[in-house]
Amino acid sequence: MDWVIWLIWIVKGFFLAMFLLVGFAYLTWYERRALARIQVRVGPNRAGPFGLLQPIADAVKLIFKEELTPAKAYKIVFFLAPIITMVPSIIIAAVIPWGPQEPQVKLFGYTISLYVADINVGVLYLMSIASIAVYGIVLAGWSSNSKYAMLGGLRSTAQMISYEITLGLAFVTVILLAGSMRMLDIVEAQRSWWFVVIQPVGAAVFLIAVLAEVNRAPFDMPEAEQELTAGYHAEYSGMKFALFFMAEYQKMIVVSAIAATVFFGGYLGPFVHRWPLLGPIYMLIKIIILLFGMIWVRATWPRVRYDRLMAFGWKVMLPLALAIVFITGFGILLAQELGDPIYLTVIPAASIVAGVIAVIMVNRALTRKRILSYEPR
């Protein structure tokens, strides 16, 4: 092993971290502009052309802000919590492939692979790192010694636990379809059909679970500003607050990248196997579209109530995810036994039926509630 390989790793890691940090800054800009457009406003447009320097101004402001630590906070944990939240959101991106392995990209005579780490259990790595972030939130809520922060932290624990299982099951469908836990294999398995076509309901379940996982609207319970006045980070200010903010937006980018990788063909696109450097561009386009979806949802929908969120997670999402795993396995087995891949079409057909049943069940639950409450008194 020669020192250049180490150098390549460091440089690649550095680039990825920088991509996420700059991406975070411009995601805030993107979100504010998109939200403003949806809400018939203008959005930030004063600093630089189209307000492009706004994130820099915000960063400077946050750096120079006074940092307050509540007198009765548990100081060490209070200090560590933003870091524990922030770090996983960066390192989780390591396993995401940004381009194909073949043909190889050569630079100064060295082969450069378009990912930071190629772990053969990439999906497992994603799941494990994603769950670490919740510690930061819970510890932040607890160590602030504030009631609102505490409620936010508790909400977030409950929420993460309920949706992690669904998320895991959605990953299982992908693993079944690809036959591997390695991210590169998962992408390459989508060369004929993206997994969103084969397993549309699985993709929907994954996207919903991901929204809950990153605490975005309509599942932004831990920080519900109208109820908990910012929740777990209520007592944080200055750069410590910025770290939470960063973690949230970096997680948004990363989960969009993961969703793009496992369901939307990752770096795949026309001519990507001739010019592998197109891979990162396709990836970026897919990430931006998925991010817009998140912003759109935030602009449109009310927030789900905390207990209803849990009920939805355990009573609708989990059974649906289980059904989808079963259907996927059944479809693959059928295709294998009968030796014809045409039987794979059972998967989308049956899973759409399962999805429709789930929607009907939710609707019926709502109607029943409506009838109950509308009985004349």
Next chain:
Amino acid sequence: MPDLQEIPVGEYKHLVSERALRGETMLLNMGPQHPSTHGVLRLVLELDGETIITCIPDIGFLHTGIEKNMEAKTYLKAEVMSDRLDYLNTMGNNLAYVMAVEKLVELDVPPRAQAIRVILTELQRIASHLIWLGTSGLDVGAMSMFLYCFREREYVLDIFELVSGQRMMTTYFRPGGLWRDIPVEFEAAVRDFLKMFPKRVDQYEELLTKNPIFLDRMLAIGVLPGEVALQHGVTGPMLRASGVEWDLRKARPYCGYEQYDFKVPVRTEGDTYARYLVRIQEMRESTSIVEQALNKLPMGPVSSDDRKFVPPPRSELGVSMEALIHHFKLWTEGFPAPKGSIYSAVESPRGELGVYLEGDGGPKPYRIHWRTPSFDNLSVVPEIVKGHLVADLVAILASTDIVLGDIDR
């Protein structure tokens, strides 16, 4: 490690349950700087987990002594204070006040002024309901509603600026009529608004009315039975959502409301969703009232020509000695009102807005008391939030549509 178990019960000992004293439940201070308390309301909550056991509203953070201030001013000058009560219903406050003064001194108001008063108060009702819709949307997390509603409210405020020169603190209605006649652009501006607004209400309904998450947040939340509402003196859309048909515009018509054809929306469920539906329907009815009033807007003077109470127009000052004397007398010492007390009420967007006015024969009110709807509507909140979650409290509070300036006065 600092002590995390502090129980600051103290002064609330008699208001909370015994479990709070033992530290089993949590006392949470919500407000006065909480974003969802619609101003500076402070709520002390006793929580079991996130379930509310006790809710103690603490008001008075916006007390500005408006009633006392009005007693120190002449009848004409005191009106400006009424704008500051319920700052989302300035025209309605003015109307309540001038109607009380007119009743006390027995002044007649010309029909044109009455019709314009109806148009403007109904526009004000729409604007006030828009703020309610926007803020309650925001409180349950639908943030875009807030900005959409403020966009339409701008139209109404522009119309107010057109007639009175002020967007919010209008003081446009005066005892005996109006400050001056409406400008020529008025009719076109209102017609533009009438043309645009019903479509916009449809759009809001598309966003919220059938939204499953919204339904989930609203249905069977904060159910207020009709009898409880009556016991607490709840009025307005909150009462009508609980199945009691009581609208002063229908029950005791004033300002010529009996000439207009409109329905009073009533629902029987009494929950947050029923209040939402009632207010949405009221916006549509108000639009129809404005349209009818505008269609048959009579010509004629806009204010009484009783010079003992109504200041003469500027054009007369240069040519008439009497006009100059009246002007001087009315704006320096004001007009004397007879001895006696009256109560007059109007239907504000929030409920019955009443003015109790007592004259002592002098030019200033001896006592003026405002019966403000938000105060009574808030009094029922502790009863209906019991057993709900903190998130529901926010939705319920938004559905009561309180204005703290109205409560604290």
